[in-house]
Amino acid sequence: MDVVSDAIFAAHLGHPRFHRVRTRGNWCARQDAYEGAGFHVVLKGGCSLLTDGGTAVSLGVGDAVLLPHGTGHVLADSPVDAAVAARTAVPFTRWLAESEAEAEAESEAAAESEAAAGPPDREGTELLSGTYWLDCSRTHPLMAELPEVVRLPARVGGHRELRAAIDLLAGELDQVRPGSCMALPNLLDLLLVYMIRAWMEKSEGGRWPGALGDPVTAAALRAMHSHPAARWSNALLAAEAGVSRPTLARRFTARVGRPPMAYLTWWRVVLAAGMLRDTTQTLAAIAGRVGYGSPYALSHAFTREFGVTPGQYRARAAERSASAAGSR
Numbered sequence: 001m002d003v004v005s006d007a008i009f010a011a012h013l014g015h016p017r018f019h020r021v022r023t024r025g026n027w028c029a030r031q032d033a034y035e036g037a038g039f040h041v042v043l044k045g046g047c048s049l050l051t052d053g054g055t056a057v058s059l060g061v062g063d064a065v066l067l068p069h070g071t072g073h074v075l076a077d078s079p080v081d082a083a084v085a086a087r088t089a090v091p092f093t094r095w096l097a098e099s100e101a102e103a104e105a106e107s108e109a110a111a112e113s114e115a116a117a118g119p120p121d122r123e124g125t126e127l128l129s130g131t132y133w134l135d136c137s138r139t140h141p142l143m144a145e146l147p148e149v150v151r152l153p154a155r156v157g158g159h160r161e162l163r164a165a166i167d168l169l170a171g172e173l174d175q176v177r178p179g180s181c182m183a184l185p186n187l188l189d190l191l192l193v194y195m196i197r198a199w200m201e202k203s204e205g206g207r208w209p210g211a212l213g214d215p216v217t218a219a220a221l222r223a224m225h226s227h228p229a230a231r232w233s234n235a236l237l238a239a240e241a242g243v244s245r246p247t248l249a250r251r252f253t254a255r256v257g258r259p260p261m262a263y264l265t266w267w268r269v270v271l272a273a274g275m276l277r278d279t280t281q282t283l284a285a286i287a288g289r290v291g292y293g294s295p296y297a298l299s300h301a302f303t304r305e306f307g308v309t310p311g312q313y314r315a316r317a318a319e320r321s322a323s324a325a326g327s328r
Contacts, residue, residue: 003212003221004196007140008189010270015185016192018130020173021099024123026077028088029095033072036133039195040065040075041166045125048079055149062154064162066195068146070134077125128169132192135277135320137306138270141257142208143196150199159201162194211255216241220252224264228271229291232264269305272298276310277317283310 001009013036020043031038033052040049041064049057049065052072056079057065067073074085075092090098134143152159169187172180200209211217219241224232237260238248252260268290275286283295292298302310 001225003140003142003208003225004193004200006225006267007142008192008196010138010140010274011134011136011143012189013133013135016130016132016188018128018184018188019096021096021125021127021129023077023095023099023102023125023127027095027099028074028076028080028085028090029092030074030085030089031072031092034070034131035136036070036131037192038067038070038131039129039191041128041169041191043126043128043166043170045123047125047127048076049149050074050076050080050082050085051148053148054082057149057151059151060154062163062166064152064154064166064195066146066150066152066192066199067148068143068150068196069148071148075127128166128173130188132188135317138273140270145206145208146196146199150195152195152198159194159198162191162198165191165194207255207257214251214255216243216248216251217255220248220260221256221263224260224267228264228268229289231291232261234260265301266305268292269298269302272302272310273306273313273317276314286310 022044040047040059042059042061044061046058046060049055049059050073051067058079059065074080074089076085076089080088152162154163165187169184169191172183172187200206200212203209211221220237223230223237223240230236234245234249238245241248243251249259252263256263258266271290272286275281275289276283279286281289283298287293287295287298290298292301299310302313306313308316
């Protein structure tokens with residue numbers, strides 16, 4: 001795969017959770033910090049977001065916001081400060097349940113009103129909100145570099161793929177259609193990809209946007225991510241990039257933060273961690289798939305990187321997955 005896809009896949013846990021929320025009047029809801037990434041898309045109306053770190057964002061129709069590190073935050077119908085939020089914000093799950101009940105009651109009343117006197121006024125706010133559960137022990141540095149909040153405004157002609165994904169999601173949520181159970185989670189995963197792409201396009205001075213924008217570094221990364229088990233060396237990677245070994249080492253290290261072979265070693269054990277978590281393969285089988293000649297060699301590199309043995313990691317990963325499944 002490519003670097004962005006691998007960065008997401010490395011930490012992704014199961015399908016995302018999402019809600020379409022319709023609400024009116026005054027409201028204020030708090031989402032506590034969690035292990036994952038969250039997003040909100042304004043489909044109608046507007047609202048304000050305030051993170052625990054103090055970042056305040058106003059959102060209008062079509063705006064999207066990504067919280068890539070699961071930062072605790074407050075959503076409200078209008079701007080609030082931390083003191084007001086502490087007094088008035090209700091838990092996010094409670095707000096969702098209350099909003100859903102209110103929307104159902106209004107829908108029934110609207111049907112009666114429309115039959116008697118035509119369509120009623122339906123002003124208010126409508127949001128698409130969701131959560132991607134992530135294993136933060138395996139965060140790729142590209143994901144770690146994302147800021148606390150990524151705001152993607154609905155500019156005319158901007159982020160066309162993102163806008164298309166939002167429109168498709170809204171269409172799928174408008175009515176239950178054949179294949180929706182497959183379409184929705186895949187569209188939500190696509191939404192995450194497009195939000196990260198949009199951030200990379202507008203990011204100035206970011207290490208990883210710069211690395212992927214540099215043809216030499218990008219070529220070496222592409223080779224390692226496409227074939228992680230290959231017998232790569234500095235000479236072979238330099239040949240892939242079409243430069244000398246010193247040039248590759250200098251440009252790659254400056255943009256990625258570590259030399260090519262050190263990055264490859266790190267990426268191989270991260271891949272191994274994913275297989276330990278997601279499969280029942282033996283350590284020997286995993287070692288072969290990520291480029292190690294023996295399970296002992298992989299175990300040594302893995303323990304040096306993660307501070308635990310592969311067996312201990314697998315057991316702890318199972319506990320984390322069970323805990324995440326129970327909280328959904």
